[in-house]
Amino acid sequence: MYQAPRGTSDILPEEQAYWRFVEQKVTSICQLYGYERLDSPVFEDTGLFARSVGPGTDVVEKEMYTFTDKGGNQLTLRPEGTAPVCRAYLEHGMPNLPRPVKLYYYFIPVFRYERPQAGRYRQHYQFGFEAIGEDDPALDAEVIDMAWQFFLSLGLHHLSLQLNSIGCRQCRPIYLNALKNHYASHATELCTDCKVRLERNPLRLLDCKKSSCQAVADSAPRSTDYLCSECRVHFSRLKEYLKLLKIPFTLNHRLVRGLDYYTRTVFEIQPRDAGAQSTLGGGGRYDDLIEELGGKPTPAIGLAAGIERMVLNLKKQAVAVPPFPRPQVFIAHLGNEAKDEAIKLASRLRQASTSIIMATGQRSLKAQLRQANTSAIRHAVIIGEQEVKSGTVVLRDMTNARQKTVNPAALPGLLG
Template sequence: MSINIPRGTQDILPGEVETWQLIEDAAKRLCRLYQYQEIRTPIFEHTELFSRGVGDSTDIVQKEMYTFEDRGGRSITLRPEGTAAVVRAFVEKKMFGNPDQPVKLYYMGPMFRYERPQAGRFRQFVQFGVEALGSNDPAIDAEVISLAMNLYGELGLKKLKLVLNSLGDPESRKAHRDALVSHFKPRIGEFCGDCQNRLEKNPLRILDCKKDRDHELMKTAPSIIEYLNEGSRDYFEKVKEYLGQLGISFEVDPKLVRGLDYYNHTAFEIMSDAEGFGAITTLCGGGRYNGLAEEIGGPETPGIGFAMSIERFIAALEAEKVSLPVEKKIDCYLVSLGDRAKDYTVGLLQELRKLGVSAERDYLGRKLKAQFKAADRLNARFVAVLGEDELDKGVINLKNMETGDQEEVELASFVEKFREQQG
């Protein structure tokens, strides 16, 4: 019986993984420019971290987490998102005491959610995200958003839409919460079971319901913008002002609600407007979470961040027909004729690689023509041919595969001269 890959996961094969590497490298390079440092957290955490940090009322905690009991009887969960784990590390390692504040971090790695697989959504997926902890300055909200927008733009995406909202401070959120309860409560029986459960726990998340999105009460629900106090309004205006200074256009959507409980003040999503991208257009989401550190036992610490799916990034590139400049060439392919020449290329190959030359040779005992075909498939810039006669004379024939030019090179100095020729 054959064993197949689990549903909702994928193999990323050679020929595909190079695109992933290019995106990952671009993200790391951009983070260096913005002074965000990498953090790596465990793939699994205590379940309580997510139930407290992400929120009991979220779909993630209620329906989507991979949770199990380990041999010690502890409840363990494969991480469904990155922020809670990063903040846990920030608190546990007392990074709030670092002299350089805010603490600016980024992460990249697999996340796990048990949800229905569909285009661009997997049960194991890769997220890149950033977190800035320790600053209440709206300028850092704009910086975090600009980092995400710049990454998409740098790799060629053009059909992007930034959607912005403010969820307000605790006072504003309480006023809005009371208004939502009053609005939905008389007819809550017409909504799905999830919405009925959320009415008292977190009525804001009713606005995020996919099942009841077309209900008439959704269209007339009170807007958070109407309930922002002066401080929250001023904060939101500053974020918008800074985005304008950065040349980043946006739309304000009062109904934008992030799916996690820890958000307040700035909330945003970056969407793809590319034709044929699919019904789910969100590429990236994030926002401010000023209460999360306290929720998991740390001191009062403001924070803001975002997370983006690499899978959806690639889907957006495909929808816009953007081809990334993936390097698929090697520098030199060694062709050998005869047993002695074949044996000699083992050491010659190693010498080339030690000097930083990407090189390959035949391992299947193929004839001359087949070896040249292999070099073509690998897009080799040069082919070096070594036979018994060349070995006796101490030379090797070097062919430029782009121009067709050939030259005979002294074997003793071949490696060094080849490296010099490559620059």
């Protein structure tokens, strides 16, 4: 027997109500904030991701699904959503559009070769949005506001917004240097992982969870103390705007994010009783990315959020989502002539926009009604030999067991 590949899963009918619910909230928030949808291909040139996400990151180094196609092209199933949007932005001349250009994507499959665990998969789905071409901290605030309002609109409670600024290409190197010096002077206290991080990706040192490293992290220099004057002003304006908007945020000096393209503002939204894979959504500025991909210097900011984690939290917090709509009518029949009539009736009603499940096979009326019942269908239409003779049908209301003989032409008007 075949199984779905490791780390992938089927989204079964009983799950769909959650996914539909999220989709509806995504579309409405994006419409509310003036974002337009962009769908990009599932795979891209490997170089696009290697370059933007960063050659030293785990995502690029060991998690990409990369393959060579028959034409010899190096391609990669997308491990994230921002780089493709930036590629499309450049490819289709969007720098000429009024700024900022606001784009969103929804339900894109994202692939990373990782060991699966709660809330983490090899193929998962993301929603995200990007605002490209503006460095005003008011835009940062709007993006964070949009993310915050979105998660609230899902009905999730006890969320926390973590915020930090990691500086720009002027001030970040100075900070990284200070950070490295600090850690180097505590090198003997560090775990083996952190010794590697010190060389490869010093920002990641900050979120090591080992207690010995936590102590070093607690006394480590903070990126916000090393911001250049522009970045400092930018960050403090952002905080003012967030206060203006009454969005509660927690400054988190350890929040760094794992992709190299982030600059200045970084943020994450997490449920407060967080498990291991807690982040619902995260994002930040990537002011150098468009330039890195061959465009003119163009500041930008965005967010990505994982749909599975939303669904996980909707269930955990017992949020009631609208049920998937059931067909209105079940058509039961007895005998061959009645079946012919039933087939014709089903077709006519569907053309009149009435949703129908018609019994197939030759089962007893009891079995047919049992199916209508378990399928949670409100009305049953029954056609037997008597009805065929008189040109009528029996309409039964399954919620109260009342039924009457009616003319089939009158059916559409009789269905609640």
